Amino acid sequence: MNSNIATSPYTISLKGRDLVTWLDYTVEEVHELLSLASYLKKNPHSKILEGKTLGMIFEKSSTRTRVSFEAGMLQMGGHAIYLNSRDIQLGRGESIEDTARVLSSYVDGIMIRTFETEKVTQLAEYASIPVINGLCDTYHPCQALADVLTILERKGTLKGVKAVYIGDGNNVAHSFMILCAMLGMEVVVSCPEGYEPGKEIIESTMNLAKKSGGSFELTHDPNEAVKGADVVYTDVWASMGQEEEAIQRIEDFKGYQVNEGLLAQAAPDVTFLHCLPAHREEEVTAAVIDGPHSAVFQQAENRLHVQKAILQSVLV
Ligand code: CP
Ligand code: NVA
Numbered sequence: 001m002n003s004n005i006a007t008s009p010y011t012i013s014l015k016g017r018d019l020v021t022w023l024d025y026t027v028e029e030v031h032e033l034l035s036l037a038s039y040l041k042k043n044p045h046s047k048i049l050e051g052k053t054l055g056m057i058f059e060k061s062s063t064r065t066r067v068s069f070e071a072g073m074l075q076m077g078g079h080a081i082y083l084n085s086r087d088i089q090l091g092r093g094e095s096i097e098d099t100a101r102v103l104s105s106y107v108d109g110i111m112i113r114t115f116e117t118e119k120v121t122q123l124a125e126y127a128s129i130p131v132i133n134g135l136c137d138t139y140h141p142c143q144a145l146a147d148v149l150t151i152l153e154r155k156g157t158l159k160g161v162k163a164v165y166i167g168d169g170n171n172v173a174h175s176f177m178i179l180c181a182m183l184g185m186e187v188v189v190s191c192p193e194g195y196e197p198g199k200e201i202i203e204s205t206m207n208l209a210k211k212s213g214g215s216f217e218l219t220h221d222p223n224e225a226v227k228g229a230d231v232v233y234t235d236v237w238a239s240m241g242q243e244e245e246a247i248q249r250i251e252d253f254k255g256y257q258v259n260e261g262l263l264a265q266a267a268p269d270v271t272f273l274h275c276l277p278a279h280r281e282e283e284v285t286a287a288v289i290d291g292p293h294s295a296v297f298q299q300a301e302n303r304l305h306v307q308k309a310i311l312q313s314v315l316v
Contacts, residue, residue, distance in 0.1 A: 012036065014313040018124040018131045020117070021139045022179050023204055027212065030145070030182060037149055037302070037309035044308075049078030052315050055107040056134070057099075057123075059085040059114040060240045064276060065134045065142065068304040069111055072311060081107065085114075100126035109315050112136075115241055130314040132307075137171055137241065138198065142310065143275050144175035146302040148183060150295050151231055153302075154271045159184040159213070163231040164266070166190045166222050167256055167283055168249075169197035172235040172275050177216065181205045184212040190225035191218075192252050222256055229266035233273040234258045234283045250282065259285040263293060271295050 012032040022030065054073050058066065066082065073080040085091040090099050096119055103110055104127045112120055113134040124131040133141055148158060155161050163180050165173050169191045177197060180187045187205065189197060196202070196218060209216045219225050226232055237253045238246040263270060272284075272294045280286045289296060 012313050014310075015316065016130060017314050019141055019310060019314065020120050020124060020131070020133045022141050022144065022175065022182060027182050030148075030179065033145060033306065033309045033313060034149055034152060036313065037145070037306040038152075040308045040312070041302075041305040044075050046075075047077035048312055048316060049073060049076035052076075052078040052109070053107040054078065054080045054311065054315075055083055055103050055110045056080055057083045057085060057088070057090065057110065057112040057114070058134075059091075059112075060135065062113055062134070064300055064303050065111075065113060069134070069307055069311075072304050072308040076308060076312060078108075078311075078315075096122045097126045099123070100131075101128075104128040109311065132310060132314070135171060137239075138174055138201075140171045140175045140275070141179075142303060142307050143172055144179040145306040145310070146299055147176055147233070147273060147275070148179055149302045149306055150273065150299040151185075151271065153298070154295055155230060160186065161230045162186040162188070162228060162267075163233065164188040164190065164225050164229040165233045165235075166225065166258055166262075167234045167253065168195050168237055168239070170235060170239050173197050174201045176233060177201065177205045178208065181208040181214050181216050182212055184214040186215045188217045188219065188225045188229070190220065190222040190256070192256060193220055195252065222262060223265060226262055226266045229270055231271045231273060232258055232263060232266055235275055236277070236279055237283050253283070257283060257285065258288055260287050260291070263288055269293075273299055276300055 070080040100123050109130045111132045111134045115137050117136045117138045120133045120136050152158055163185050177187050205216045237249040270293050274296045
């Protein structure tokens with residue numbers, strides 16, 4: 001056993017596992033990952049991934065995901081290779097299957113940010129090494145783990161915490177509601193008609209909430225939703241790939257902006273979260289995101305710690 005693991009009180013082995021969605025993980029595994037992330041936050045440097053290489057395929061832009069994965073690999077003694085799909089043969093039509101097989105013989109793990117979830121699952125199917133979803137159109141699992149770590153740090157607990165997501169029922173909302181429900185939280189999603197989370201995701205979330213003793217509610221009324229909220233979360237109204245809908249969406253999401261008026265209806269010690277990047281004065285006002293309740297930079301920092309926990313657990 002590697003000496004760095006031996007000194008860590010957390011010894012989960014998820015060796016060889018892919019991370020496409022938290023639906024494939026148990027609540028115990030998630031708790032272990034959160035504990036390991038907290039440990040790594042206090043003990044950032046190790047050599048546990050010495051000699052290990054992570055390939056990072058990006059078909060969409062990124063600041064946080066790219067830099068935190070790369071820095072995380074370096075902090076653990078490993079190395080990361082940035083692969084923009086515009087530069088690799090995947091972008092010119094080489095198949096996912098062939099890409100998966102070839103990369104498996106060079107690197108120890110793959111992180112992919114893409115559009116279709118099927119691309120991530122296909123890559124995972126054909127690669128013989130772990131594949132981590134760094135965001136697709138349906139999920140953003142690494143973000144959600146950082147979100148719940150931030151909530152745990154701020155509130156001291158997860159069970160029974162009321163987390164309200166306001167805005168588009170998108171990838172960030174999906175992973176957030178799944179993970180929060182799994183961990184026994186009271187999850188409320190408030191979005192305009194036509195922008196609800198996917199039906200299957202809602203179904204899975206409700207089942208998870210039933211099992212964990214948490215709850216899930218969907219409402220079109222954001223004022224009703226935020227009453228007594230411990231956490232208020234929002235994300236952009238137009239995600240990557242939806243740029244052409246941006247103007248229509250500004251119209252459709254009127255009334256769903258997280259501003260001081262809305263936040264005033266939440267619990268007095270409410271925590272505001274946003275995965276970033278944000279559009280100030282669209283989905284959130286500057287007064288809120290730069291205000292006293294905001295934890296967005298703590299949340300962004302936590303991406304580094306949770307991803308290191310994931311990498312360490314699946315690579316060794
Ligand atoms: N929140 C997040 O994933 O940010 P990036 O798009 O900058 O990676
Ligand atoms: N929902 C956003 C998240 C960006 C981190 C998007 O997919 O663009």
